[in-house]
Amino acid sequence: MTQINYNSSNVDLLNIEIQLLMEAIFLRYGYDFRNYSKAHIKRRVLHRLVLSNLSSVTQLQDMVLRDRGFFNEFLDDLSINVTEMFRDPEFYKSLRENIIPKLRTYAYFKIWHAGCSTGEEVYSLAILLKEEGLLDRCQVYATDFNRKVLSTAKEGVYQKNEIEQYERNYQLSGGLHKLSDYYKSRYGSIIFDKELSNKIVFADHNLVIDKVFADVNLILCRNVLIYFEKNLQDNVIGLFYESLVPSGILCLGTKESIKFSRHENFFEAIDTKQKIYKKKIG
Amino acid sequence: MYKAIVIGTSYGGLEALKTLLPKLGSGFPLPVIVVLHIGEHNNETFLTYMDSICTLSVKEAESHEKINPGYVYFAPPNYHLLIESDFTFSLTTDHKHNFSRPSIDILFESAAWVYTHRLIGVVLTGANSDGAQGLKMIKDFGGMSIVQDPNSALSPAMPRAALKIAKPEYQLNLEDIAVKLIEFAFKRK
Ligand SMILES: C[S@@+](CC[C@H](N)C(=O)[O-])C[C@H]1O[C@@H](n2cnc3c(N)ncnc32)[C@H](O)[C@@H]1O
Numbered sequence: 001m002t003q004i005n006y007n008s009s010n011v012d013l014l015n016i017e018i019q020l021l022m023e024a025i026f027l028r029y030g031y032d033f034r035n036y037s038k039a040h041i042k043r044r045v046l047h048r049l050v051l052s053n054l055s056s057v058t059q060l061q062d063m064v065l066r067d068r069g070f071f072n073e074f075l076d077d078l079s080i081n082v083t084e085m086f087r088d089p090e091f092y093k094s095l096r097e098n099i100i101p102k103l104r105t106y107a108y109f110k111i112w113h114a115g116c117s118t119g120e121e122v123y124s125l126a127i128l129l130k131e132e133g134l135l136d137r138c139q140v141y142a143t144d145f146n147r148k149v150l151s152t153a154k155e156g157v158y159q160k161n162e163i164e165q166y167e168r169n170y171q172l173s174g175g176l177h178k179l180s181d182y183y184k185s186r187y188g189s190i191i192f193d194k195e196l197s198n199k200i201v202f203a204d205h206n207l208v209i210d211k212v213f214a215d216v217n218l219i220l221c222r223n224v225l226i227y228f229e230k231n232l233q234d235n236v237i238g239l240f241y242e243s244l245v246p247s248g249i250l251c252l253g254t255k256e257s258i259k260f261s262r263h264e265n266f267f268e269a270i271d272t273k274q275k276i277y278k279k280k281i282g
Numbered sequence: 283m284y285k286a287i288v289i290g291t292s293y294g295g296l297e298a299l300k301t302l303l304p305k306l307g308s309g310f311p312l313p314v315i316v317v318l319h320i321g322e323h324n325n326e327t328f329l330t331y332m333d334s335i336c337t338l339s340v341k342e343a344e345s346h347e348k349i350n351p352g353y354v355y356f357a358p359p360n361y362h363l364l365i366e367s368d369f370t371f372s373l374t375t376d377h378k379h380n381f382s383r384p385s386i387d388i389l390f391e392s393a394a395w396v397y398t399h400r401l402i403g404v405v406l407t408g409a410n411s412d413g414a415q416g417l418k419m420i421k422d423f424g425g426m427s428i429v430q431d432p433n434s435a436l437s438p439a440m441p442r443a444a445l446k447i448a449k450p451e452y453q454l455n456l457e458d459i460a461v462k463l464i465e466f467a468f469k470r471k
Contacts, residue, residue: 039364
């Protein structure tokens with residue numbers, strides 16, 4: 001096995017090489033990881049060195065720059081795609097109790113689900129909307145900057161091994177039926193009813209470099225901002241602010257917050273614990 | 283001169299921490315950062331209780347939060363805890379590691395990159411082997427490594443794994459770990 005050439009005596013070297021790699025990726029492919037959490041990036045880079053049997057980040061950079069396929073693989077390393085259905089059941093409960101009544105007042109509304117990964121959260125949301133009789137009244141845009149996860153999301157086919165956990169989450173979230181009412185089992189996989197995804201447009205969108213969505217009523221972006229440094233996080237919250245209609249709703253992950261962000265005063269909290277905010281009017 | 287202490291523990295950890303942490307009195311000059319495997323549920327009640335029995339302030343580590351002495355920080359359930367080079371926290375929802383999220387190894391390794399030889403790593407009672415690799419890295423980077431004596435641990439598996447893999451400087455019971463931490467924390471050199 002190749003020896004990795006980093007230890008306590010050259011921590012700075014590693015940091016410099018990683019910075020150069022992020023710059024290189026930006027110049028070559030347009031993906032901008034320069035303001036992502038450095039500790040997270042370092043972990044993923046070191047992991048990739050081990051997997052690909054490389055001894056330095058400079059070597060990794062050489063391969064990333066020359067080989068698009070290899071870059072795509074590395075993109076998967078950097079974009080943590082771990083997700084689950086009805087993750088944080090209390091969040092969905094709060095959504096059902098506090099936000100659904102607001103959405104009901106619209107004849108038609110738009111939802112932007114940013115950083116949707118492989119789609120488990122999107123199907124969770126679609127089930128909730130269906131149970132509340134609102135699925136036909138809305139348009140859902142589910143976006144991520146990783147095309148591979150988007151295609152999984154589009155298919156709506158998942159491994160069966162997590163399903164018990166999902167069923168539990170669904171029940172805890174205040175689900176009205178059984179999760180199994182919404183999917184069919186086939187050969188160890190589950191396939192969600194097409195009816196749920198009919199209304200969903202899955203699209204490639206990069207929160208760091210792409211533009212706003214117009215006149216959205218509800219944005220969900222959970223467990224994406226934790227990977228961003230403070231300034232980038234502020235910019236993206238700004239992007240959400242611009243995209244929302246007045247009184248539009250922003251939902252973040254349970255460990256994310258608009259507290260101390262530049263836009264803190266442009267939102268009011270609806271559920272502080274579940275990180276649900278409303279855009280102030282004007 | 284040390285800059286921070288990281289502690290990892292799982293089964294039996296609650297009791298062990300109840301013994302250890304209150305012994306670190308006021309003016310204790312190093313931040314203490316803890317991963318306790320506690321399952322997926324909320325740890326609010328537990329944190330409030332710990333805070334009430336400790337002189338140091340006990341809280342959950344938050345994303346982007348500055349790391350300060352006078353505090354004991356706990357990793358939130360279901361997130362990995364990382365240390366940034368500007369001495370702030372960050373969180374990730376990356377895959378479980380050693381069947382654990384938060385993982386002790388992940389905290390220890392990221393702390394070692396930032397604090398290098400100015401770090402003290404402690405592995406306490408626990409039923410798996412998380413923390414062993416992380417403690418090894420702390421030691422390799424010149425930091426101080428301490429493991430709870432398996433004979434004194436409610437669950438000896440984790441200390442044993444750490445002893446075997448990291449070959450730490452010290453193997454002590456909880457009372458002596460407290461004494462050592464205070465001794466090292468106040469050392470000026
Ligand atoms: C940890 S997952 C969160 C998935 C889901 N929202 C949840 O909470 O379970 C983070 C997702 O954010 C996506 N992501 C990261 N950076 C992004 C960016 N700049 N633009 C769009 N998506 C991004 C990743 O590809 C990944 O799918």
